[in-house]
Amino acid sequence: xxxxxxxxxxxxxxxxxxxxxxxxxxxxxxxxxxxxxxxxxxxxxxxxxxxxxxxxxxxxxxxxxxxxxxxxxxxxxxxxxxxxxxxxxxxxxxxxxxxxxxxxxxxxxxxxxxxxxxxxxxxxxxxxxxxxxxxxxxxxxxxxxxxxxxxxxxxxxxxxxxxxxxxxxxxxxxxxxxxxxxxxxxxxxxxxxxxxxxxxxxxxxxxxxxxxxxxxxxxxxxxxxxxxxxxxxxxxxxxxxxxxxxxxxxxxxxxxxxxxxxxxxxxxxxxxxxxxxxxxxxxxxxxxxxxxxxxxxxxxxxxxxxxxxxxxxxxxxxxxxxxxxxxxxxxxxxxxxxxxxxxxxxxxxxxxxxxxxxxxxxxxxxxxxxxxxxxxxxxxxxxxxxxxxxxxxxxxxxxxxxxxxxxxxxxxxxxxxxxxxxxxxxxxxxxxxxxxxxxxxxxxxxxxxxxxxxxxxxxxxxxxxxxxxxxxxxxxxxxxxxxxxxxxxxxxxxxxxxxxxxxxxxxxxxxxxxxxxxxxxxxxxxxxxxxxxxxxxxxxxxxxxxxxxxxxxxxxxxxxxxxxxxxxxxxxxxxxxxxxxxxxxxxxxxxxxxxxxxxxxxxxxxxxxxxxxxxxxxxxxxxxxxxxxxxxxxxxxxxxxxxxxxxxxxxxxxxxxxxxxxxxxxxxxxxxxxxxxxxxxxxxxxxxxxxxxxx
Numbered sequence: 001x002x003x004x005x006x007x008x009x010x011x012x013x014x015x016x017x018x019x020x021x022x023x024x025x026x027x028x029x030x031x032x033x034x035x036x037x038x039x040x041x042x043x044x045x046x047x048x049x050x051x052x053x054x055x056x057x058x059x060x061x062x063x064x065x066x067x068x069x070x071x072x073x074x075x076x077x078x079x080x081x082x083x084x085x086x087x088x089x090x091x092x093x094x095x096x097x098x099x100x101x102x103x104x105x106x107x108x109x110x111x112x113x114x115x116x117x118x119x120x121x122x123x124x125x126x127x128x129x130x131x132x133x134x135x136x137x138x139x140x141x142x143x144x145x146x147x148x149x150x151x152x153x154x155x156x157x158x159x160x161x162x163x164x165x166x167x168x169x170x171x172x173x174x175x176x177x178x179x180x181x182x183x184x185x186x187x188x189x190x191x192x193x194x195x196x197x198x199x200x201x202x203x204x205x206x207x208x209x210x211x212x213x214x215x216x217x218x219x220x221x222x223x224x225x226x227x228x229x230x231x232x233x234x235x236x237x238x239x240x241x242x243x244x245x246x247x248x249x250x251x252x253x254x255x256x257x258x259x260x261x262x263x264x265x266x267x268x269x270x271x272x273x274x275x276x277x278x279x280x281x282x283x284x285x286x287x288x289x290x291x292x293x294x295x296x297x298x299x300x301x302x303x304x305x306x307x308x309x310x311x312x313x314x315x316x317x318x319x320x321x322x323x324x325x326x327x328x329x330x331x332x333x334x335x336x337x338x339x340x341x342x343x344x345x346x347x348x349x350x351x352x353x354x355x356x357x358x359x360x361x362x363x364x365x366x367x368x369x370x371x372x373x374x375x376x377x378x379x380x381x382x383x384x385x386x387x388x389x390x391x392x393x394x395x396x397x398x399x400x401x402x403x404x405x406x407x408x409x410x411x412x413x414x415x416x417x418x419x420x421x422x423x424x425x426x427x428x429x430x431x432x433x434x435x436x437x438x439x440x441x442x443x444x445x446x447x448x449x450x451x452x453x454x455x456x457x458x459x460x461x462x463x464x465x466x467x468x469x470x471x472x473x474x475x476x477x478x479x480x481x482x483x484x485x486x487x488x489x490x491x492x493x494x495x496x497x498x499x500x501x502x503x504x505x506x507x508x509x510x511x512x513x514x515x516x517x518x519x520x521x522x523x524x525x526x527x528x529x530x531x532x533x534x535x536x537x538x539x540x541x542x543x544x545x546x547x548x549x550x551x552x553x554x555x556x557x558x559x560x561x562x563x564x565x566x567x568x569x570x571x572x573x574x575x576x577x578x579x580x581x582x583x584x585x586x587x588x589x590x591x592x593x594x595x596x597x598x599x600x601x602x603x604x605x606x607x608x609x610x611x612x613x614x615x616x617x618x619x620x621x622x623x624x625x626x627x628x629x630x631x632x633x634x635x636x637x638x639x640x641x642x643x644x645x646x647x648x649x650x651x652x653x654x655x656x657x658x659x660x661x662x663x664x665x666x667x668x669x670x671x672x673x674x675x676x677x678x679x680x681x682x683x684x685x686x687x688x689x690x691x692x693x694x695x
Contacts, residue, residue, distance in 0.1 A: 031043075066432045142344075152548050172302070201217050
């Protein structure tokens, strides 16, 4: 028996130090926490079960070449030589016939925490040397929040190290389901410690989430997409009760007067009182007022928003109003406080270089939420390129992108589609050539955690079946396309990793490999503390040098003319609001085909008893969910764990359709839209309006 340090290289908000336990036959028999993990650090059920994917029934074991119609799932096994020659021929034809930018890159989700084995950096390096590509700009996760944060603060480094929360008097988790989307390996445990010490934790969320059940002192239900309205009402109470720190605002911010005028009703004649917000948010006036007083008097208070509140129409506003609330109460940049921005990866890790790649700013780009529209409409629809081919590396965008039926049409239109994948995902089914890729358990890498630490992930087992590292696949393709020397620089993957480590801040590399953990010097960092401590010598990279609270600070025409709070009401024909949160058992769609994930998650639509009664529906009934984009059949689960007027279906299940074109696999993106929130061009997958009927 041997034990090796490993770490999940997956698209989640944590990154955890783990141990793989390997028996004498070379099999991983279990995964546990690394005993030398950071303070309060802990893995989760997803990481503990990652080795079950190694021998999964649907693991891709050999290179595959499509033989049937796209999406039919009909492939034949091929040798590596044939598959590489075929894919290289496709790429060469694309480059010669339509130009390299007719190739659309898809990547970043499958393995996005590694310094080397990274489905973001490696394709950028390969395709940049190939001659270019069309870039997908932004992400489904956080485009609106990154847009608002960068314009308000001039940086994305506005988070905190969780240990600083021990100084807080109140935590507000606004749409942040920390027990599922963990935002770091130790945040949940610090919050648990706070609760045990008597600190109040308020969770504002449309559903009684795992976080509510495990950590909350109070749950305040709210309609999705109305968070900025409730924040405006909270600010109105603070102004009314003289709980606003005007000296702090004057010294550190610019543009508060615009928001104050809006909240007081000077701009439109409507005072943004709790009574006004109650009608919009579905939250009683008294609860909003009591929360506002609690929030305004606790100090220091940490307001931690989830990414869910910015995946809405007007999602930029929710983050900007969160910034405003924290500044108005003097909680920005203080220990126990927060900026009101995301704490997910929002402070720099220890110095560790990544594999270099050519700059991406010169590549034509389309917003990620609009990729299918860009393929279907092309230059005639105002997009920069006519896309003829897709290169997908560890990404399941056909399933995870909004409007699955539109995504299928886009895949059916392109000439070629190539994929690196571990299992036969819905996206892989629509590709022409599939290369079997390794998992993080089958390679060495340095993993970036969500904190001031790094993890070394050792190769626990040799690559199974005929799988290869993405790096090695790109080496073979670059050799066939004529730029291998530039791509590999005559280094193997492990030689690259050693090269990168030598340029890192880690002095004892062997100890790092052995323990799997490197801690930075300061584990109590506070985003913006340097600015708050000395704003004159450390101004922000904004037009005023201060925190920009005005929407006009973004410099876009849309932002300059918009109200601080934009709320969209459901249309009469689709009166219910659908939320599509993350699953406890999966990382987005990763693991959706594994049996153990089915046991941990109910495959059903959560409905409030009032909404079910109106539709003559009881628990266990099969219902039809419909939106302008599609229809779905699924069982109903009637529960008080969801706000009236809201229904809930976790995202990430793999799509399947019956003969009538109705989705039956539980994949919520058959109902979502590619219409973005503006001006960020971000996803709005929590502004989905649906109707539910008995099937």
